[in-house]
Amino acid sequence: xxxxxxxxxxxxxxxxxxxxxxxxxxxxxxxxxxxxxxxxxxxxxxxxxxxxxxxxxxxxxxxxxxxxxxxxxxxxxxxxxxxxxxxxxxxxxxxxxxxxxxxxxxxxxxxxxxxxxxxxxxxxxxxxxxxxxxxxxxxxxxxxxxxxxxxxxxxxxxxxxxxxxxxxxxxxxxxxxxxxxxxxxxxxxxxxxxxxxxxxxxxxxxxxxxxxxxxxxxxxxxxxxxxxxxxxxxxxxxxxxxxxxxxxxxxxxxxxxxxxxxxxxxxxxxxxxxxxxxxxxxxxxxxxxxxxxxxxxxxxxxxxxxxxxxxxxxxxxxxxxxxxxxxxxxxxxxxxxxxxxxxxxxxxxxxxxxxxxxxxxxxxxxxxxxxxxxxxxx
Numbered sequence: 001x002x003x004x005x006x007x008x009x010x011x012x013x014x015x016x017x018x019x020x021x022x023x024x025x026x027x028x029x030x031x032x033x034x035x036x037x038x039x040x041x042x043x044x045x046x047x048x049x050x051x052x053x054x055x056x057x058x059x060x061x062x063x064x065x066x067x068x069x070x071x072x073x074x075x076x077x078x079x080x081x082x083x084x085x086x087x088x089x090x091x092x093x094x095x096x097x098x099x100x101x102x103x104x105x106x107x108x109x110x111x112x113x114x115x116x117x118x119x120x121x122x123x124x125x126x127x128x129x130x131x132x133x134x135x136x137x138x139x140x141x142x143x144x145x146x147x148x149x150x151x152x153x154x155x156x157x158x159x160x161x162x163x164x165x166x167x168x169x170x171x172x173x174x175x176x177x178x179x180x181x182x183x184x185x186x187x188x189x190x191x192x193x194x195x196x197x198x199x200x201x202x203x204x205x206x207x208x209x210x211x212x213x214x215x216x217x218x219x220x221x222x223x224x225x226x227x228x229x230x231x232x233x234x235x236x237x238x239x240x241x242x243x244x245x246x247x248x249x250x251x252x253x254x255x256x257x258x259x260x261x262x263x264x265x266x267x268x269x270x271x272x273x274x275x276x277x278x279x280x281x282x283x284x285x286x287x288x289x290x291x292x293x294x295x296x297x298x299x300x301x302x303x304x305x306x307x308x309x310x311x312x313x314x315x316x317x318x319x320x321x322x323x324x325x326x327x328x329x330x331x332x333x334x335x336x337x338x339x340x341x342x343x344x345x346x347x348x349x350x351x352x353x354x355x356x357x358x359x360x361x362x363x364x365x366x367x368x369x370x371x372x373x374x375x376x377x378x
Contacts, residue, residue: 006358014305018298020353022312025345029338036329043323043330050322051315057322059190059204061314066206066271068310069213071292073220074265076301080224081257082237087134087149088265089289090156091127095266097160098126099273100168100280103181112184119185119274120212120267127266128259130156135258139251145258153289164282178280187275207275209267216264217303223260233257265289294343313339 030040051061071088078085102122107115134148164176190206224230236243236253243250272284291313298312299305320335345352 006362008354008358008361010302012357012361014300014302015308017353017357018300018305018309020357021298021345022342024353025338025342029341032334032337033330038327038329043327046326047315047319047323049319050326051319054202056202056204057318059202059206061311061318062190062210063204063206063271063276063314064317065307065310065314066210066213067268067288068291068295068313069217069306070267070271071265071288072295072299072306072310073216073303074261074289075292075296076299076303076306077220077224077233077264078257078261079296079301080230080237081233081253083135083138083254083257083261084146085131085149085258085261085265086146086290086293087131087152087262088268088292089285089287090149090153091130091262091265092268092285092289093153093156093160094130095123095127096269096273096280096284097163098122098266099269100178103185104168104178107182107185110184112186115185116187116274120270123266123269123274124263125266127269128263131258131262131265132255135255138258139254160282164280168280170279176282180279185274186278187270189275205276207271209271209275212267212270214307216267217307220264221303229256265292291339294339298342312342316342 026044030043033040033043050057052058071092074088074091075085099119099122102119103115106118110118130152131149134143134145134152137143137148138145161176164178168178169176170179187207187209189203190208190210191201191203193208194201222230224233232243232248233253233256235246236248236250240250243253268285268288273280277284295306295309295313298309299307316335316339320332320338323330324332324335
């Protein structure tokens, strides 16, 4: 019996199977660590301690997690419409340009209560605009969304280099970056917010964009599963013919979905530019857009799963840095290899364990058989 069409409970699909895949990836990573003469258990302990063992580590872990939530959501919402948006890197980059232009123009004119929301809207708008062109090409010219979004990553990178070197660079500076924005445009750091409540923690890059990321998870969940627009999105993704028959316009779905996806990816710039750097710099996206693909796959394109997958990659980024420091034999490249194993088992081999899990589930809760009506024919 085929197990591919057997429906499993959401907690198995979204939680159990990804966790088992991660355990398999960590098992093989442990074999690699053991092969180079280190203790895998000690490696896991160092990684977890570096990520959660002290307040500074927690701050950095959640700071990385924030970016992965944004890019994971961007990939996930597009995937529900069967669109593979791998242009999150370029969309985040272009969103940074939107924030930079907005603050260079307005940061000396408006108070923080207006400037910060305008900066967030600028990031979302510029991210959406950078996704709009590939979406239009897909909808009306048949260009494949994968190819166009890849191309637009490189275009965004080249455009930013030109602008920061020749146009927006701070006068007299040798570094390709803008001037520092005024403090009215800065997102509050989490350690400053917590200090207002009498909680003292170490200074880290973690800022209020983490709260924005969690809000986005809730909004995306409501949009996809609780609104008619989300139903239309999922219908168009499952069957374009059925969508057309139901009066849904697939081309419109492509445009709207990709714009939302680009806006979500663009919020990475809020965390990086408004929350940490406070100026527009080169390469602030640091590969978050590409890692978001793995986050969405691991999280089964569900906001709850994306939060958990983002936290895992946050642990790998922060704990991996501690691991490379404490165990010199485990280089940064080996940490990247561990990330690759997790992507392999959670992406390419994501359904490897599903048939066995389906059989176990059916053994516990068998599907009730329907009565045979063949004997009633006269």
